[in-house]
Every structure is written in C-alpha cells, then in structure tokens.
Amino acid sequence: MQFINKTSLDRIFYYFVFTEFVSVIGKSTITIREAPMALHFERAELSARRAKTVARLEAAGLDGLLMFRQESMFYLTGYDTFGYVFFQCLYLGADGRIALITRAPDLRQAQHTSDIEDIRIWVDGPDVNPALQLRDMLAEFGCGGKKLGVEYDAYGLTAANGKKLDAALDGFCTLTDASRLVSELRVVKSPAELDCIRTAASLADDAWDAALETVHAGAFEGDILAAMQGAIFKGGGDYPGNEFIIGAGRDALLCRYFTGRKHLADTDQITLEWAGAYRHYHAAMMRTIPIGKATSRHVEMHKVATDAMIACRDALKPGEPIGKVFDAYARVCDAGGMKAHRLNACGYSMGTTFAPNWMDWPMFYHGNPVIAEPGMVYFLHMILMDSESGIAMCPGHSVIVTETGNEAISRHQLDLVTR
Known part of the structure; x- marks a missing residue:
C-alpha cells in the first residue's frame, strides 16, 4: 500500500492513500472509496504551471512557497473549495514537491477536485495551532534554515493566522512576502x-x-x-x-x-x-x-x-x-x-x-x-x-x-x- 501521507500517531490518526481513506480513531476504522477527480484542465497543463512557478521561485532565490490564496491553489492543482475561510496552506518546494494542510471537511474536496497527493489534516480543538503542524510538515521536507515565500496578501490568511504563522516559523526558516508570484503567472x-x-x-x-x-x-x-x-x-x-x-x-x-x-x-x-x-x-x-x-x-x-x-x-x-x-x-x-x-x-x-x-x-x-x-x-x-x-x-x-x-x-x- 502506497501512502500519500502518514502523520505521527501522537498528533493525528489519519492515513491518506491513493485508493482509499482510512481514519483510525481508537478502535474504529472507516474506509471510504475515493471518487473520480473532477479536473477542469489537463494534468499536463497543471504540471506546466507548477514548473513555471518553480522557475519563478528559483529566480527569486526561494526554496519554497506557502500559498494561502485559493486562486493560486486552483490554478496550480485544480483544488476547488471555500475552505480557505479556515487555516489552510498549499506548499510548493523548489524541487517541485507539493503538499496541502487543511481541515477534514476538505480532504475529499482536495482528493476529488485536484491532483494533490500529499494531503495533511489538522484537527479542530480549543488550543490547536495549525501553524505549528505546518512547521512540522516543513521540517519533514527539510525546510529548516531555508528561505520561503508567503502569500501574505490573501483572504485565506487572516491577520490572526498570519501572526501565528510568523511566530511558529520564527527561527525555523526565513519568510519573505511573495504574494504576487503566482498572480503574475495567472x-x-x-x-x-x-x-x-x-x-x-x-x-x-x-x-x-x-x-x-x-x-x-x-x-x-x-x-x-x-x-x-x-x-x-x-x-x-x-x-x-x-x-x-x-x-x-x-x-x-x-x-x-x-x-x-x-x-x-x-x-x-x-x-x-x-x-x-x-x-x-x-x-x-x-x-x-x-x-x-x-x-x-x-x-x-x-x-x-x-x-x-x-x-x-x-x-x-x-x-x-x-x-x-x-x-x-x-x-x-x-x-x-x-x-x-x-x-x-x-x-x-x-x-x-x-x-x-x-x-x-x-x-x-x-x-x-x-x-x-x-x-x-x-x-x-x-x-x-x-x-x-x-x-x-x-x-x-x-x-x-x-x-x-x-x-x-x-x-x-x-x-x-x-x-
């Protein structure tokens, strides 16, 4: 079985696979078959858009991009949702790696409307800070000490969440405003x-x-x-x-x-x-x-x-x-x-x-x-x-x-x- 992503069990008990979604909470297991994807553009076009974005990252001296604009997510992957009213981030690395961190209601949304394979879920709670889980994901990708662009000018990144983002990544990596990087391509x-x-x-x-x-x-x-x-x-x-x-x-x-x-x-x-x-x-x-x-x-x-x-x-x-x-x-x-x-x-x-x-x-x-x-x-x-x-x-x-x-x-x- 090939996993899209496996988070550590002490954080979230979710596994995402290409053909099925298995949620393990305690002793219960639920399996839901993945529906066909509803992509509105050819995969080759989406790949070409990401390649152009990676070239822009390299030209700007960036090791990756943290996207909070829903427009950018749709443009690069087909991902279609209004879930950006909550914290969610699409990461694109200079190596072409892409991953989404979002809430559970958007798991199937991302599976069905996009070509994203690595989907991470943060779980709602009174003291949950999803920016910390984003940092853990970035650490897994070797982003520590790297320079990342951020779409700060985004309806999907409120001032409150922006402060959490900056605090969570302070000392971990260098952040710079890259709000127009994808917009200039779009x-x-x-x-x-x-x-x-x-x-x-x-x-x-x-x-x-x-x-x-x-x-x-x-x-x-x-x-x-x-x-x-x-x-x-x-x-x-x-x-x-x-x-x-x-x-x-x-x-x-x-x-x-x-x-x-x-x-x-x-x-x-x-x-x-x-x-x-x-x-x-x-x-x-x-x-x-x-x-x-x-x-x-x-x-x-x-x-x-x-x-x-x-x-x-x-x-x-x-x-x-x-x-x-x-x-x-x-x-x-x-x-x-x-x-x-x-x-x-x-x-x-x-x-x-x-x-x-x-x-x-x-x-x-x-x-x-x-x-x-x-x-x-x-x-x-x-x-x-x-x-x-x-x-x-x-x-x-x-x-x-x-x-x-x-x-x-x-x-x-x-x-x-x-x-």
Whole structure:
C-alpha cells in the first residue's frame, strides 16, 4: 500500500492513500472509496504551471512557497473549495514537491477536485495551532534554515493566522512576502483558460438578455437578480466571486452591493454590474438603464463614457503600460466635463477568483507600470456618477488582449438602452 501521507500517531490518526481513506480513531476504522477527480484542465497543463512557478521561485532565490490564496491553489492543482475561510496552506518546494494542510471537511474536496497527493489534516480543538503542524510538515521536507515565500496578501490568511504563522516559523526558516508570484503567472491566460473566459462572457451576455426582459417600470429588483443569476446557472455557470451590484434611483450611483430590494419607479434608472462565471473564470459587464425615458444628462454622460471606452481600448495594447488605459479614461472624461464624476480607476484583470470579490490583479490606475501582454483579460468600466443631478452612466465590458490590441468578448454593443 502506497501512502500519500502518514502523520505521527501522537498528533493525528489519519492515513491518506491513493485508493482509499482510512481514519483510525481508537478502535474504529472507516474506509471510504475515493471518487473520480473532477479536473477542469489537463494534468499536463497543471504540471506546466507548477514548473513555471518553480522557475519563478528559483529566480527569486526561494526554496519554497506557502500559498494561502485559493486562486493560486486552483490554478496550480485544480483544488476547488471555500475552505480557505479556515487555516489552510498549499506548499510548493523548489524541487517541485507539493503538499496541502487543511481541515477534514476538505480532504475529499482536495482528493476529488485536484491532483494533490500529499494531503495533511489538522484537527479542530480549543488550543490547536495549525501553524505549528505546518512547521512540522516543513521540517519533514527539510525546510529548516531555508528561505520561503508567503502569500501574505490573501483572504485565506487572516491577520490572526498570519501572526501565528510568523511566530511558529520564527527561527525555523526565513519568510519573505511573495504574494504576487503566482498572480503574475495567472494574469496571462492559456488557450484553455481563454476558452473558460469566453464561456463566462457568453453567460454574462445571457444575464444581460435576461435583465432586458425583466427591467421595466414597476419591476422588482429581486426578480431582476433572479433572472440574471438564473440565466448563468442554466448555462452551466457558477456563483461569481462577489454579489451582483444593483441599484435604482439615486442608488444607481453606488458601485457596491447592499441589502434591501425595491420596485422601479415609472421614471427611474438602474445600474447593474455582474459577471458571468465559468469554472471560476469571470467576465464582467456593467450598464445603466434609464426607465421611462433617458434624460439629456443620461445621453450626455453616455456619449462621454463610450468615447472614453474607445480611447481606453486604443490604449490597451501589448507592450504598453496599463496605466495608460486609465489616463485615456481620465483625459476623455475630464475633457467632457466629467472630472468630478469619474473614479480614480477604470477596471482590472479578470480571471479565476474566489469570494469575496471577482477583482483580480492588476488594476487600471494612473502610473501602473504593468505591461500589457497577449492573453491578459480585463474588465473596462467607464463609471460616471453625478451626485448633483443624481444621474449615473456606467457602461462596461470585458476584453482579451491580443497580439495587436484587444478583443471585446461580449456579443452586445454599448448602446444606450432604455426600458
């Protein structure tokens, strides 16, 4: 029998094998057959991603990486869970060795959704510190005295757990922030990933079609949300990384979700921001719809916003820093008299992201030096919000950077639509 991992019996009584899981607690033994894995990418692609990550580790002078970003875990192994709300860590060594430490509910999750073979479980308890068990695992791998990168900038590593991590590894090894190491690889998508992005974009279009059938005077916002998310589910899509944004009246000037639903007035406006999600890959869209009729201010703001979109897409091309995209947005908006109504960013990368949001690195803002490359995917939002008049106009869609420029992946134009 070949073991994936055997922990010391004085710590945890769990054995993980390729074909079965045997849990030995006292005199009881339970055997559960492993289900087929649900990998969404070829094993060769996952292996190639890990090889590129190892090359980055070597270039950075790191002996290993401690990952707490669920995005990194999914990207490198296929591991799919929301268990990152608890302490869990995926280790990748410069020698290519990979191991996961997590809680018992995610054992089968990791077995079924990933190609990880070495899975360690920490057991809940009032005084349990899983960071100490992580240290024991790292000691087993010969990491004592080595230099390890850490994804400190991760929703999966709270400040409290980060302090436990630092304390547990203090004097054992050297830690350095490597939060962007995998993110910088993830930002350029493979052909297989772009297929997922295109499917997500099609689902986002389906959601927009559903919104257009549902938005009208007197419509209930809850019905609009149900129709949009339902269209994505019917198309085989996922929950998005964050809630759909919806707001009518003066709430159309908000760009965050908030609780509380209402009905649309006879003369109104509604702003929607949503994303199609497929295999956790996202493609976002955004629109403001005047209800009853569009005011002259709606028309004016729409003209400036769509002109800004054209300028931004002209600026988004391979070899150029993406900060130029924001500069184009600001230039057109300011020239159109909308400086007070624009934001200080105009979009961000799209990819495989997990809750609490679908925003990925990097973002369009002034001076961002990241160079655009073919295979990058971005959401461009031309948000204008006039608090004085109470009018909003927020057209947006996602694009793929190509060899010569970029390609919009929505089948819908940015025409001003009224209902």
